[in-house]
Each structure stands twice: as structure tokens, then as C-alpha cells.
Amino acid sequence: MIAKHVPMRSVGKSDFAGLVKYIVDEQGKTERLGNVQVTNCQAETMQAVIGEVLATQHINTRAESDKTFHLLVSFRPGETPEADTLKAIEDRICAGLGYSDHQRVSAVHHDTDNLHIHIAINKIHPVRNTMHEPFQSYRTLGELCQVLERDYGLERDNHQSKRTIAEGRAADMERHAGIDSLVGWVKRECLDEIRGAQSWAELHQVMRDNGLVLLHRANGFVIEASDGTMAKASTVARDLSKPKLEARLGAFVPSQEQIDRKQARREYGKQPLRSRINTVELYAKYKTEQQTLVATKKADLERLQHWKDSGIEAVKRSNRLRRSSIKVLGQNRANKKLLYAQASKSLRADIQAINREFRIKKGRLSDTHRRRTWADWLKKEALRGNAEALTALRAREAAQGLQGSTVKGEGGAKPGHSPVMDNITKKGTIIYRAGKSAVRDDGDKLQVSREATGEGLVAALRLASERYGNRITVNGTVDFKAQIIRAAVAARLPITFADPELERRRQSLLTNEGTHDRPNQDRGRAGRGAGRAGPGAATGEHTNRRGSSVERGPGRAAAGTGAPGGQRKPNVGRIGRVPPPQSQHRLRRLSELGVVRVAGGGEVLLPRDVPRNLEQQGAKPDNQLRRPLSGPGVAPEAKAAADKYIAEREAKRLKDFDIPKHCRYNGEVGAFSYAGSRNIEGHQLALLKRGGDVLVLPVDPATARRVKRVSIGESVTVNAKGSITTSKGRKGRR
Helix, strand or coil: CEEEECCCCCHHHCCHHHHHHHHCCCCCCCCCEEEEEEECCCCCCHHHHHHHHHHHHHHCCCCCCCCEEEEEEECCCCCCCCHHHHHHHHHHHHHHHCCCCCCEEEEEECCCCCCEEEEEEECECCCCCCECCCCCHHHHHHHHHHHHHHHHCCCCCCCCCCCCHHHHHHHHHHHHHCECCHHHHHHHHCHHHHHHCCCHHHHHHHHHHCCEEEEEECCEEEEEECCCCEEEHHHHCHHHCHHHHHHHHCCCCCCCCCCCCCCCCCCCCCCECCECCCCHHHHHHHHHHHHHHHHHHHHHHHHHHHHHHHHHHHHHHHHHHHHHHHHHHCCCHHHHHHHHHHHHHHHHHHHHHHHHHHHHHHHHHHHHCCCCCHHHHHHHHHHCCCHHHHHHHHCECCCCCCCCCEEEEECCCCCCCCCCEEEECCCCCEEEEECCEEEEECCCCEEECCCCCHHHHHHHHHHHHHHCCCEEEEECCHHHHHHHHHHHHHHCCCCEECCHHHHHHHHHHHHHHHHHCCCCCCHHHCCCCCCCCCCHHHHCEEECCCCCEEECCCCCCCCCCCCCCCCCCCCCCCCCCCCCHHHCCCCCCHHHCCCECCCCCCCCCCHHHCHHHECCCCCCCCHHHCCCCCCCCCCHHHHHHHHHHHHHHHHHHHCCCCCCEEEECCCCCEEEEEEEEEEECCEEEEEEEECCEEEEEEECHHHHHHHCCCCCCCEEEECCCCEEEECCCCEEEC
């Protein structure tokens, strides 16, 4: 566990509203945003919370430093504490820093390999209106983390860092961008040689051999590379500071020779960090694309500026013509003055509209042509489907694979479509969507994100068998393994577990489930009567032609005679038709049937009294044990077509297109807004909108023809069986 203050270097850029909007933004990812918590604020909406905090900050007019404290709390890979634990950790850290009474907004993020919390804290006290700045907050945070790791059983981290602030920034840059820093390169390549020099001449020679030069700047030394990059010598190592070098080598003697790049054995360049694969070609492509990006952005900005200037000149020309007309056609002085004022107001409004549109277009242009770091570029290419970029991400030294409860498949991969991709982390972990959950894939193992729901576990097992083989290895806690076994048995997945004990347990559960669902050989002969099954079919009685009741044993099904008021069993097929194997032998048990209770031996029970004396008034439907007859269901091909359409929409949305989030219909019932229909590879899809999301529902051709008559935006209703009902009463079924 690591807790870190993220300072804002420029006070002018400090913005509590911008920070909150960033930490609560989903960014179009299902797996990014977790629990959002607001503390010590009276407002109910996030916009009102931001306004309340900004009002508190504006009260303090004396503070000149940053009034917002951005705190980041990160956990080790595989650690996913419960929501209550995360809240308790946040409260204790803020109290330890002295911010227990201060306003703050926190959000849990799941879109990286480390679960982390962003906390935006208002440094201004809401009552005293004074600003609180913790002294050496990094020391306090280190001590708090040690205590919290012990109290909550978290994995221990080293909180006694020996790095200086500058060294920490260089290390953060390398981890974030994936590019060598000058400080890190000198430490790895030539620090021992520099320390071994016994004179200034030897030291300067070592510097030249490595393409470096030692210079005197202000009150200390700096190391400069051949490309102009500089770093303080004391940042590289404390024994390279000016006092310590002069104490060892005497008064400083500057070098009289220039750097000769041809004679240097090595030299620093902004190259990717060490990797397990060769990334020379990929990095060359990255450099070329960045250079092209700069030139393209410059040309587009020039065109945009020309558009703005032309527009302003056009409205000014129009205004001059208008004023000339007023001068010629105006009647008296008062009328002319009024018309001139209207013309000036119109000119200002037109210029403001052009400037406003210019700012919007410029912002979009900057986002489109934004320069990316090496790691961000690899991530973008991997999202586009570049396998080499994904391999390069996974080959970085920082990438260590998934930790904790994981699933691994062995054997041959099966052909098939992959689920919808939600995101790729900088360590090469792919996050796939799986209903309300998500599955992480590091190229070797899979892991269910957040809570291990049954749907997510089934998706992980299915994905592992399709991509890596159906021999499954499970790592994790005993509870996680038990959940995996239950998920595999419930979904009847064609897999085997590598662990013999897990496989025996799976086989045992499958056998027990088959015993409970033992077939009934007489079900196919249940309808040899004259029509529908009568009431005796539910009670174990058979009504003969005279109207008397003849009791049958619970082991046989009774054939109904079609008597008035007769009811058939729910979800029973046509009389005489043999149901499929999975629906056979599922008669109710005797304890579930209607039974007549006679309290005393002297009582007489007439046939007309039977319905009023049943302990159970009619047999309850047992729909869970019977095959649903609400239609043929959704074919796998239709699901594949829906997934393909969703993937295409999401890919465009990630490229900054103004497209809402699309996902597959997940069984929700209620009112939706009709958003249109699509035909993908011959399969009909209905689009239902709720909130800001669009749900994609595969439907049959008849339903597709009906909903085409529905206007876009019209309200429709979907029930639990997937039937669509419009406001005009038309129905359709998927």
C-alpha cells in the first residue's frame, strides 16, 4: 500500500473542480469508476459539491499557495479490499494528515493493475477558513501506511525511501512514460566509473567516454548529455555534489575539450527502458508518428486560425455595410443612434460566437493531435489491435502479471470471437467486459475484476478455455476455488481442472445434479386423453366421465379429459409430444401437491368440499425446473452480431466520436426509449436507450418489422421475457 501526495507545480493550474471531474469521469470504461464518496459537504449533487468547496476556498483571500490537496492511495496488484475497508483507510489517512474536518471527494478506480483511490481535499477549513498544509506529509503518510497495513492485513511496502524528491520524480517519469531518464541512465551505465575517477582529468575523460560533460552552474554541478538534457549531479548520487567532489578531488577544474560523439563508447538518448523483446522498429514508428503529428497539428491550427480571421473579417465587413446603410437611410438622430447601437451589439455577438466556436474546435484539435508518451502510444496501438504493441507492453520490466485469485487454461485454443474489450493497462493487461463484471487477461492468466460474481466467473472460465485450452488451473483462496467449481457446474462448461481434488469435486457435483434431475419415463405419454390436462394433473387425481374422483399414485402422470375449468401444467408442451432430455423427469414431489386434510374420523368429505379443504389451494408452478416456452431464445449467431455491432460502436467512441456507450441487453425490464434498429449480417437488432447508454437487443424479423413503425425517441416497454411493447399496444418478441 502506497499513499502519495500529488502536488500541483503551478499554482495557477490548481483547480478543485477540474480534479473532481477527472476522478469521477468514467471515460467510457465499465471498469474505471468504483465507489464515489463525498465527506463534510452539505450539497447532494456533485456539481453542487464543487460549488460549495469553491465558495469555501474563495473566502480565504490570504493564501497564495495551492488550496487543493490531491492524495493518491494505491494497493498492491491482486489486493481488492472491501468497500468498508477502503472507507476506513481513507478516513484514517485524512485524520492523520489533519484533514478529518475538511471537505473532500474520493473515488475508487479499477482501470489499472493496481486498485487505487483518488482523494481531492479542500485545504481550507470549512469553519475557521484557515489553510492547513501538513509538514513533510510524505513522512506522515509512510507511518500511516505501516500501521494500516498491519491493522488490515495488507501486503507490506517499503515506506522508508532513500530517494530524494528529484530522484523520485525521475523514477515516476520512467514508470509513466517508459523512457530512460538521464538520472536513471547514468546510474545504470556509468555511475561506478564516475565514482572511481581519482582526478578531475579522469572524471572528465569518463564523462566524455559516455557522451556527458560536467558543468558548474550556480552553486553546484550539473551533468549534461549530448542532446542537451541536464540533471543535477547531486540528484544522480549524493557523493557527486560539489562539496563532496571538491573535498575528494580538490578545487574544480573545468574540462577543456568538447564532447566528441564519434569517440564516445555510449551516449544517452531518450530510448525505451529495457525490455524482454526488441522494440527498435516499434520505437522508430513511434518517433515518426510523433513528428508527423506535430507537423499535422501545426497545419491544422493554421487553417483553423485562417477560418477564424476570415469569419471575423466577414462580420466586420457586413457591419460596415450595415452602418453605411443606416447613415444613408436613417431619419433622425435618435433613430440613427438606436440603429448604430443595435449594429454594434450584433457585431460583438457575432465575434463572440466565432471565438467560442474557435476555442471548441481548437480543443478538439489538441485532443486529436495530442502527443503521447511511449507507453501511452503502445497502449493506443494495442487497443487498435496491434499485437506487437501488446507484446511490448507485456515485456516491460514493470509488467509482472496478475496476482491473487487467477484462472489459467492449458491446451489448444478454440476459434471464436472475443468479448468486448474495455481497456488495456500499461502493463499489457486486457480488461474484457462480462455483463456487470469484467475479466482481466495478462496473456497467461485471467482474473475476475472486483467482486467474483457467478457471471464473471463463468465468463473467465469460458474465455480461458477458448483462448488457452480447456484444462484449467485455479490459483487462489479456498473460497475462490469453491466458487469456480460451482460456476463450472452451473454452466456445464466442457472443461477439466488440473488439480485432481478440484476435478473430483466437480464430477461429484455433476453426478449429484444428475440424480436430482432423474428422468421420468412416462412424461412423453402424459397426454393420451381427449385434450388438455385437467385439474387432476396437478393433484394426482383423475376425473372420470361420471364426475367422481379416482386417485392416482404420485409416480404416474394423469391424462386429462378436458373438463370445464381444467388447467394444464405450466410450461408443458403439446399433448403427446416428448420433451427434450433436459426437461424430462421433472414431476413435482408429493409434498408439493394439494392434499385434503380430514381432522376427525366422524367428518364426511363430499366432492364439492374438496377445493375448500385443500391445505395448498392448487399446485404452485415449478417454472425453475421446466424448459421456458417464451420463444426459441437468442441464437448464438445473433449474439455474435450484437457483439460485433457493439465493438464497432465502442471503437469509434474511443476515437472521440460523439457516440453514446453501447452494451448488450442484460435482461432489464421496464420502460426504454426506442433508438432505432440495425441489420448486422442478416440478424435484426433493436436499440433501446436508457439514460446515456444504448442497449442492443437481438430480435426476430417479425419484431423488427413492428418496431420499424415506432418513432425514434418513443417510449417502449420490455418485460422479463424480452417482449417489446410500444405505447400503441404493438408487441414483439426477441
